[in-house]
Amino acid sequence: MEKQKAPIDHKNAVIRVHGLKKAFGDYEVLRGINLELYQGENLVVLGRSGTGKSVLIKVISGLLQADAGTVEVLGQNIDQLTTRELQALRIRIGFSFQNSALYDSMTVRKNLEFPLVRNRRGIGRKEIDTSVERVLEAVGLAQTINQMPSELSGGQRKRIGIARTLILNPEIMLYDEPTAGLDPITCIEINELINEVQERYKTSSIIITHDLTCAKQTGDRIAMLLDGKFQREGSFEHVFDTDNARIKPFFDYNFIK
Amino acid sequence: MDTTDTTPIIPKPVKQKRFAGFRKSLTDFFASLYNINSFIIRFFKEAFLPPYEFKEIIRQCYETGVRSFTLISLTGFIVGLIFTKQSRPSLAEFGATSWLPSLVSIAIMRALAPLVTALIAAGKVGSSIGAELGSMRVTEQIDAMEVSGTNPFKFLVCTRVLATTLTIPILATYTGLISILGGFLNVYVNEGTSYRTYIGQVFDPLSFIDFTAALIKSIVFGFTIGIVGCYQGYNSSSGTEGVGKAANGAVVTAMFLIFIEEITIVQITSWFR
Ligand SMILES: Nc1ncnc2c1ncn2[C@@H]1O[C@H](COP(=O)(O)OP(=O)(O)OP(=O)(O)O)[C@@H](O)[C@H]1O
Ligand SMILES: [Mg+2]
Numbered sequence: 001m002e003k004q005k006a007p008i009d010h011k012n013a014v015i016r017v018h019g020l021k022k023a024f025g026d027y028e029v030l031r032g033i034n035l036e037l038y039q040g041e042n043l044v045v046l047g048r049s050g051t052g053k054s055v056l057i058k059v060i061s062g063l064l065q066a067d068a069g070t071v072e073v074l075g076q077n078i079d080q081l082t083t084r085e086l087q088a089l090r091i092r093i094g095f096s097f098q099n100s101a102l103y104d105s106m107t108v109r110k111n112l113e114f115p116l117v118r119n120r121r122g123i124g125r126k127e128i129d130t131s132v133e134r135v136l137e138a139v140g141l142a143q144t145i146n147q148m149p150s151e152l153s154g155g156q157r158k159r160i161g162i163a164r165t166l167i168l169n170p171e172i173m174l175y176d177e178p179t180a181g182l183d184p185i186t187c188i189e190i191n192e193l194i195n196e197v198q199e200r201y202k203t204s205s206i207i208i209t210h211d212l213t214c215a216k217q218t219g220d221r222i223a224m225l226l227d228g229k230f231q232r233e234g235s236f237e238h239v240f241d242t243d244n245a246r247i248k249p250f251f252d253y254n255f256i257k
Numbered sequence: 258m259d260t261t262d263t264t265p266i267i268p269k270p271v272k273q274k275r276f277a278g279f280r281k282s283l284t285d286f287f288a289s290l291y292n293i294n295s296f297i298i299r300f301f302k303e304a305f306l307p308p309y310e311f312k313e314i315i316r317q318c319y320e321t322g323v324r325s326f327t328l329i330s331l332t333g334f335i336v337g338l339i340f341t342k343q344s345r346p347s348l349a350e351f352g353a354t355s356w357l358p359s360l361v362s363i364a365i366m367r368a369l370a371p372l373v374t375a376l377i378a379a380g381k382v383g384s385s386i387g388a389e390l391g392s393m394r395v396t397e398q399i400d401a402m403e404v405s406g407t408n409p410f411k412f413l414v415c416t417r418v419l420a421t422t423l424t425i426p427i428l429a430t431y432t433g434l435i436s437i438l439g440g441f442l443n444v445y446v447n448e449g450t451s452y453r454t455y456i457g458q459v460f461d462p463l464s465f466i467d468f469t470a471a472l473i474k475s476i477v478f479g480f481t482i483g484i485v486g487c488y489q490g491y492n493s494s495s496g497t498e499g500v501g502k503a504a505n506g507a508v509v510t511a512m513f514l515i516f517i518e519e520i521t522i523v524q525i526t527s528w529f530r
């Protein structure tokens with residue numbers, strides 16, 4: 001179950017976040033985040049519920065606007081892009097949502113086709129079908145192609161959500177709690193899928209979670225989000241090895257080996 | 258990001274004790290006016306810029322028509338029938354039952370057809386737009402669309418608003434015809450008027466202004482139903498109850514606005530007569 005060493009290019013950061021702040025009303029969720037995601041790396045962001053993990057990746061993908069700080073994705077500062085440029089950039093980023101966010105009025109096939117049909121005008125039927133089959137096979141759910149999202153289990157929905165982002169061959173993947181609400185075995189399968197995606201699609205990923213198994217299994221590097229800042233960062237063992245009274249319970253509680 | 262920011266303004270709580278409630282509802286009211294206003298401006302900015310979503314607009318037109326067709330047919334027919342039946346005794350007092358077709362057509366074309374169509378569509382179409390977009394917002398489907406390179410405002414909002422704006426006038430025309438048919442049934446049973454005579458008498462009193470006013474009215478109503486439903490759904494708050502609120506808000510607000518618009522347009526057309 002131990003993670004294989006991935007080839008990471010430490011000189012080449014695909015995401016750079018500096019001094020990022022975000023507040024809702026009087027509540028400061030993010031209070032100065034600095035983050036670098038290197039080419040080819042799986043970065044796990046750990047944190048309790050409500051610490052602003054989802055807010056962080058929503059800011060990175062331009063869904064929310066930061067109050068202060070800079071966010072640079074694939075060399076482009078997302079605050080300074082026009083709508084069109086932002087759209088073009090987003091196609092290169094895959095976003096797997098916390099609750100999958102499948103379009104529930106469409107079948108699995110239509111869900112997977114949607115990004116393709118919308119972004120590659122004039123694409124042929126045959127090419128669409130091969131792409132759909134390819135990503136479905138990559139997530140191991142070829143048999144669900146004609147089902148509606150409401151007929152899928154939580155784990156299947158997660159996989160289809162991931163497949164839908166893979167169809168555009170993203171360079172960066174953002175996973176929002178990929179294993180939340182799933183049984184331990186399905187969790188492990190999803191973790192393996194995340195590693196497979198990293199290998200096969202050569203993606204750099206941010207994986208947001210509060211599940212330590214997931215962190216250990218998928219992360220090349222771990223960052224601990226607490227009080228709106230990254231408090232500890234490094235290998236799993238390094239982050240784990242602390243006396244901080246607010247971080248330690250997080251690990252004791254999950255006692256994994 | 259150069260689109261108009263339509264993130265709703267949420268007014269900060271006011272910390273005075275006296276009049277606090279009143280002030281709060283006042284600021285809420287103006288904040289929502291501002292929000293709706295920028296939503297409408299964004300619609301006009303984005304709807305007429307390429308790429309156009311023709312396919313989706315057609316699909317939405319179809320949805321709008323199908324959703325309200327049965328109810329509109331039924332209501333339209335019954336309105337025509339009942340209106341004729343109830344008007345007969347008053348006209349009979351003056352021995353003027355031959356005026357019935359003219360009375361029916363004036364009432365239907367000037368007032369009933371656009372209004373009845375709009376109210377039914379507000380209930381059927383407006384609420385489902387509100388609920389649909391509301392649940393898409395709550396389950397992050399709108400965000401998912403945005404990050405996968407599709408502008409959700411253009412794809413979801415602009416198409417629906419254009420669809421209702423185009424479809425309601427067609428539906429209103431249909432309602433008018435079906436009510437006139439309902440009126441004919443009653444007149445035929447009672448006076449034995451032939452179809453030809455009836456049609457002649459129906460279209461005789463109607464002027465160009467009547468048709469124009471009815472058309473303008475139903476376009477305005479259609480736009481209102483679409484934009485209100487989309488606004489409520491698109492900005493719906495999180496949680497399942499947000500979806501219900503969006504659907505309900507879409508109907509109530511749209512109906513309220515439709516009445517106000519009806520009065521205003523009637524007043525304006527009366528100056529042209
Ligand atoms: N659109 C919003 N408007 C107002 N407050 C928000 C909004 N989005 C998030 N928040 C607030 O920001 C805080 C962090 O939210 P976020 O969803 O990022 O938490 P999280 O770390 O992802 O938690 P979880 O593990 O439960 O998903 C929460 O307290 C939430 O109330
Ligand atoms: Mg979250």
